[in-house]
Amino acid sequence: MDCRQIYTFLFIPFLFISGQAQPSSPVWHGSTSVIPLPAVMDFASGQVELNAQLTLYADKRLFTSFDPVIVFTDIFEEKIKYKIPVRDLTAQHQRDNSKIEISLDTTLTQEGYELDIYDTGIFIRASASAGVFYALQTLRQILNLDNLSNPNHTKGSWDLISMEIRDEPRFPYRGMHLDVARHFMPLDFVKKYIDLISYYKMNTFHWHLTDDQGWRIEIKKYPKLQTIAAWRDETLLGHYSDVPVTYDGQKHGGYYTHEQIKEVVAYAAQRGVTIIPEIEMPGHAQAALAAYPELGCTPGPFKVAKTWGVFEDVFCPNEITFTFLQDVLDEVMDLFPSKYIHIGGDECPKARWNESAFCQDLMKREGLKNAEELQSYFIQRMEKYVNSKGRRIIGWDEILEGGLAPDATVMSWRGTAGGIAAAKLDHDVIMTPGPPCYFDHYQSDPAFEPLAIGGYTPIEKVYEFDPVPQGLLPKEQTHILGGQGNVWTEYMTTPSHVQYMAFPRAIALAEALWTPTEKKDWKNFSSRLINHFDRLDRMDINYATHVIMPQADVESQPEGLSIIWKSTMAPPYQFIYMSQNPQDEVWQLVNSGDTFMLTTPANIYYKSETFAKTSQHTSSSEERSESLQPKVSPVKMISYNPSKSRTSKISVSPQPSERYPGRGGIKALTDGLIGNKFFNGQDWCAWDGDRVVIDLKFDELTSIDSFTLGILSSSQAWIYPPESVEVKGSTDLENYIDLGTFDLSGMPAGRNDAKFQLPGTKVKALRFSILPVQEIPSGMPGAGHEAWTFIDEISIY
Numbered sequence: 001m002d003c004r005q006i007y008t009f010l011f012i013p014f015l016f017i018s019g020q021a022q023p024s025s026p027v028w029h030g031s032t033s034v035i036p037l038p039a040v041m042d043f044a045s046g047q048v049e050l051n052a053q054l055t056l057y058a059d060k061r062l063f064t065s066f067d068p069v070i071v072f073t074d075i076f077e078e079k080i081k082y083k084i085p086v087r088d089l090t091a092q093h094q095r096d097n098s099k100i101e102i103s104l105d106t107t108l109t110q111e112g113y114e115l116d117i118y119d120t121g122i123f124i125r126a127s128a129s130a131g132v133f134y135a136l137q138t139l140r141q142i143l144n145l146d147n148l149s150n151p152n153h154t155k156g157s158w159d160l161i162s163m164e165i166r167d168e169p170r171f172p173y174r175g176m177h178l179d180v181a182r183h184f185m186p187l188d189f190v191k192k193y194i195d196l197i198s199y200y201k202m203n204t205f206h207w208h209l210t211d212d213q214g215w216r217i218e219i220k221k222y223p224k225l226q227t228i229a230a231w232r233d234e235t236l237l238g239h240y241s242d243v244p245v246t247y248d249g250q251k252h253g254g255y256y257t258h259e260q261i262k263e264v265v266a267y268a269a270q271r272g273v274t275i276i277p278e279i280e281m282p283g284h285a286q287a288a289l290a291a292y293p294e295l296g297c298t299p300g301p302f303k304v305a306k307t308w309g310v311f312e313d314v315f316c317p318n319e320i321t322f323t324f325l326q327d328v329l330d331e332v333m334d335l336f337p338s339k340y341i342h343i344g345g346d347e348c349p350k351a352r353w354n355e356s357a358f359c360q361d362l363m364k365r366e367g368l369k370n371a372e373e374l375q376s377y378f379i380q381r382m383e384k385y386v387n388s389k390g391r392r393i394i395g396w397d398e399i400l401e402g403g404l405a406p407d408a409t410v411m412s413w414r415g416t417a418g419g420i421a422a423a424k425l426d427h428d429v430i431m432t433p434g435p436p437c438y439f440d441h442y443q444s445d446p447a448f449e450p451l452a453i454g455g456y457t458p459i460e461k462v463y464e465f466d467p468v469p470q471g472l473l474p475k476e477q478t479h480i481l482g483g484q485g486n487v488w489t490e491y492m493t494t495p496s497h498v499q500y501m502a503f504p505r506a507i508a509l510a511e512a513l514w515t516p517t518e519k520k521d522w523k524n525f526s527s528r529l530i531n532h533f534d535r536l537d538r539m540d541i542n543y544a545t546h547v548i549m550p551q552a553d554v555e556s557q558p559e560g561l562s563i564i565w566k567s568t569m570a571p572p573y574q575f576i577y578m579s580q581n582p583q584d585e586v587w588q589l590v591n592s593g594d595t596f597m598l599t600t601p602a603n604i605y606y607k608s609e610t611f612a613k614t615s616q617h618t619s620s621s622e623e624r625s626e627s628l629q630p631k632v633s634p635v636k637m638i639s640y641n642p643s644k645s646r647t648s649k650i651s652v653s654p655q656p657s658e659r660y661p662g663r664g665g666i667k668a669l670t671d672g673l674i675g676n677k678f679f680n681g682q683d684w685c686a687w688d689g690d691r692v693v694i695d696l697k698f699d700e701l702t703s704i705d706s707f708t709l710g711i712l713s714s715s716q717a718w719i720y721p722p723e724s725v726e727v728k729g730s731t732d733l734e735n736y737i738d739l740g741t742f743d744l745s746g747m748p749a750g751r752n753d754a755k756f757q758l759p760g761t762k763v764k765a766l767r768f769s770i771l772p773v774q775e776i777p778s779g780m781p782g783a784g785h786e787a788w789t790f791i792d793e794i795s796i797y
């Protein structure tokens with residue numbers, strides 16, 4: 001049956017007839033969906049009818065760094081068609097209760113605010129522009145101004161619960177990053193990104209403007225940055241690790257002019273957002289070298305990179321380079337008023353410096369012991385220059401190597417170790433560790449996701465993020481300024497794809513950085529987040545919907561595989577569908593709590609349709625039909641393929657890594673549930689470097705024709721197919737004879753089933769001895785380390 005039919009048939013009666021689905025009072029629940037959750041939000045008894053004909057009275061001493069009311073009054077005018085008059089608080093006016101009064105309270109922090117909604121009006125207190133802005137952003141969310149299907153908008157009034165909010169952020173630095181070098185993003189999208197950052201009370205936009213693949217900021221003194229460095233001939237298609245590589249044959253590029261940058265900086269400032277520009281040095285410089293080869297250590301020529309990774313041609317630490325970079329930073333600092341300037345510092349290979357007579361000589365002259373110290377010399381010189389202009393530098397955590405520049409703030413990305421080390425050295429830190437802060441990672445099963453760089457960072461993990469790591473003394477903890485989500489765009493070619501990767505993970509991060517730890521609650525957050533879907537729709541954001549993914553609890557039973565469906569929200573808000581045939585759109589409605597038994601091989605697909613809780617408040621029929629569009633979750637698959645191994649007794653030596661123990665332990669290797677190409681799925685068992693011996697014992701003599709090993713291969717993640725598997729068989733459980741050694745090397749990337757014949761074999765036991773790759777080959781990620789071996793499943797036929 002078509003799911004749309006099920007939906008119309010079942011959903012409508014539930015929603016409008018069932019007493020359960022209707023709230024017992026007409027009070028509008030938008031108020032419970034503020035993100036990030038305020039530190040204190042108390043609901044008083046009593047309802048407030050708020051008339052849209054508001055007047056705003058403000059203490060103009062609060063309009064210090066920017067005008068904090070204009071974004072609110074503009075959105076109000078756009079959505080409600082009413083321009084709120086803004087008057088001076090101190091002047092004498094005849095006032096009724098339809099008012100917002102904004103007054104100065106110097107006891108509050110810069111970003112803190114108090115917001116009271118009483119029947120006598122709305123009262124805001126703050127000590128600075130930022131606090132006022134955040135109070136009004138909270139009010140904007142409470143009034144749900146961004147969702148036009150809210151009936152209050154046409155009614156011209158709101159029925160609210162009386163409330164008192166006391167709020168301030170947990171961390172002063174709450175950032176989102178965007179890489180516009182790998183893929184250029186249009187200016188309008190950059191503004192939209194800033195809108196979203198500020199809607200969720202983040203205050204920093206880290207704009208990654210230069211990299212090997214493109215230079216995106218106009219520098220008037222160096223025109224070839226615009227004509228050459230801003231463009232690449234073509235771009236890699238598919239994944240970086242694909243063999244063979246292919247390119248799209250299309251020129252790609254672009255840059256932002258000074259005028260455009262000024263416009264964005266002003267736009268951000270009005271939203272309480274500081275833009276920190278990043279100019280990468282000394283690595284990730286190939287685009288600049290393509291324009292000005294004299295900045296390299298070898299003569300070139302260089303080309304703007306068209307593939308991803310880390311490149312050996314970097315800025316040479318010569319005087320031409322320092323002059324160039326100082327000139328660049330002069331223009332950058334003229335455009336960006338931020339206290340911080342990010343100068344990169346990450347992933348700078350030292351090969352060219354080690355081969356360069358100039359660099360060797362420089363190191364001797366400066367008493368530098370190695371190339372790491374030369375990098376530190378480079379960064380410290382640039383820091384001195386930036387400091388001389390009254391600014392401070394931020395660098396990625398590699399700037400710790402070879403000695404940290406005296407005043408640098410460290411952005412910890414390779415885990416938290418760099419951040420911990422910097423804080424212990426009395427330096428400020430911004431935490432942005434790969435998982436959970438890299439939003440270029442997969443957020444669900446890659447089988448159903450657009451191509452991404454790798455990794456696995458589901459939104460729940462982002463929400464759990466606490467930027468303050470264990471093991472810091474209280475004084476050191478104060479150096480953790482906050483955190484940031486990073487959006488590297490190698491695999492994101494469009495704004496729409498960026499939105500899908502960044503949102504709603506950035507929203508979860510916004511709450512993790514704002515809300516007091518003890519107030520954080522995933523279930524509560526996820527239900528507020530679903531209530532924001534309507535608003536994000538109105539903002540035309542292509543956000544990901546994994547948060548409404550229903551759960552499927554899978555367990556191996558004697559008769560087969562049981563699947564118990566679990567919704568993340570009860571009906572009428574969420575419906576779960578399963579299918580064995582999604583290509584034909586044949587979906588069957590299932591109930592949360594139902595068990596589905598699989599006894600034969602099958603692929604089972606499942607998904608949900610979810611309705612925002614705010615939908616029920618819609619009254620007019622036209623708006624109702626609009627707001628009843630469900631959100632459809634991504635699809636997930638369970639793959640069941642039982643074989644003779646399912647009934648065997650399995651033992652393994654050594655045990656798999658604690659990180660990848662298999663679902664329910666080593667039984668996962670024979671349970672018939674097949675691991676997909678997503679290595680963070682629970683089905684895989686994995687070992688870090690050891691030879692693995694797997695014994696399967698059958699109750700009786702069993703005929704065998706073949707066996708299959710499910711194997712994962714991902715050089716990016718240090719996962720290699722084993723070199724070989726040696727198989728032995730026994731008829732008496734004591735004496736084992738050789739059945740053959742099978743070559744497993746050279747498998748393509750991804751998930752593979754290696755199938756081997758064992759014709760005419762009758763055994764009571766099989767022993768698989770799996771020989772892993774001993775050392776990751778040079779030139780590959782993790783070179784020199786032991787490789788991971790990932791197995792699921794062992795099937796016997």
Ligand code: ACM
Pocket residue numbers: 346347396413
């Ligand atoms: C980085 O991801 N290279 C900072």
